Structure formats: structure tokens, C-alpha cells
Amino acid sequence: MIRTAVLVAFLAALVFSGLMGGEAVAEVIAGSKLLADCRDGDNPNARDSTYKWGTCFGYINGVADALVPAQLYCLPKGASAGQVLDVAKLYIQDHPDKQYLPAPQLIVNALVEKFPCN
Known part of the structure; x- marks a missing residue:
């Protein structure tokens, strides 16, 4: 199921990359690169x-939004995009041994851990 989620996240990244201005280049980045962008953005x-x-904001929330239908995690009612951003950034920061993994996988891991479906 996690592999399916990562595939969906990859496809979402492809779609969202086409929405940005300029030359569209699909790229699934590593967690370390995403964290560096987030730190520079802060x-x-x-x-x-x-x-x-x-x-940072668009990548994390794009992956999170794209995977809501997969029901891998259950965001509480009223959860904000800022909360999703903070949860993902903190997870990546607190797991330096996993930062080489694809960022979408780490985003999913963070949301599953913080917002499990019961």
C-alpha cells in the first residue's frame, strides 16, 4: 500500500511540476533536498x-493533498496546510538516517505517524 502511495505521490509531483511557470521538469527529490529548501525558505x-x-510548502502539501483519497492517514477536521508542512518538516529533520529517501515517501511516513486512521 505504501508503494502505491509513493507512486501516486510521484504522479502528483509530475502534475504539479507542469503547473509551475517556466520549463516543466518532473523531479522527485530526496528528503535532504526538500529539507534544505524548507530551511532556506524559513x-x-x-x-x-x-x-x-x-x-517547500507546495511540494509537501501537494503530496499530502494528492494522497488524501488513498486514506493512508486521516487529517483531523480543521487541520491546516501549515500544520501539514510543520509535521513533514519535523519528521524529515528528526530522521536524518532516512533523508536519502524520496521526499514523497517521507511526507507520507510523517502523516501516517502523526495522523493514523483508527
């Missing part, structure tokens, strides 16, 4: 911080 003094923050 630092207003970093070069391209607004772009990096948007990449």
Missing part, C-alpha cells in the same frame, strides 16, 4: 528564500 536572508519556501 531564512529571509537566504538567496531565493521566497521561492524555496514556496517549493
Whole structure:
């Protein structure tokens, strides 16, 4: 089931990459790259911080939104995109041994752990 979720996340990343301006390049990034973009996005003094923050926010929430129908996790009513962002960033940060894995897989792992379906 997790493999199916990662495949769906990959397909979602392909779709969302086409919605960005400029040349569309489908890329599934590693957790370490996503975390670096998120950290740069949180630092207003970093070069391209607004772009990096948007990449972080959009990537994490795009994967999360695309996988809601798979029912791998159950977001509580009223959960915000900011909460999803924080949960995923914290999970990736707290699991440096897994940061080489594809970011969509880590996002799913974070949401399954934090918001299990009972």
C-alpha cells in the first residue's frame, strides 16, 4: 500500500511540476533536498528564500493533498496546510538516517505517524 502511495505521490509531483511557470521538469527529490529548501525558505536572508519556501510548502502539501483519497492517514477536521508542512518538516529533520529517501515517501511516513486512521 505504501508503494502505491509513493507512486501516486510521484504522479502528483509530475502534475504539479507542469503547473509551475517556466520549463516543466518532473523531479522527485530526496528528503535532504526538500529539507534544505524548507530551511532556506524559513531564512529571509537566504538567496531565493521566497521561492524555496514556496517549493517547500507546495511540494509537501501537494503530496499530502494528492494522497488524501488513498486514506493512508486521516487529517483531523480543521487541520491546516501549515500544520501539514510543520509535521513533514519535523519528521524529515528528526530522521536524518532516512533523508536519502524520496521526499514523497517521507511526507507520507510523517502523516501516517502523526495522523493514523483508527
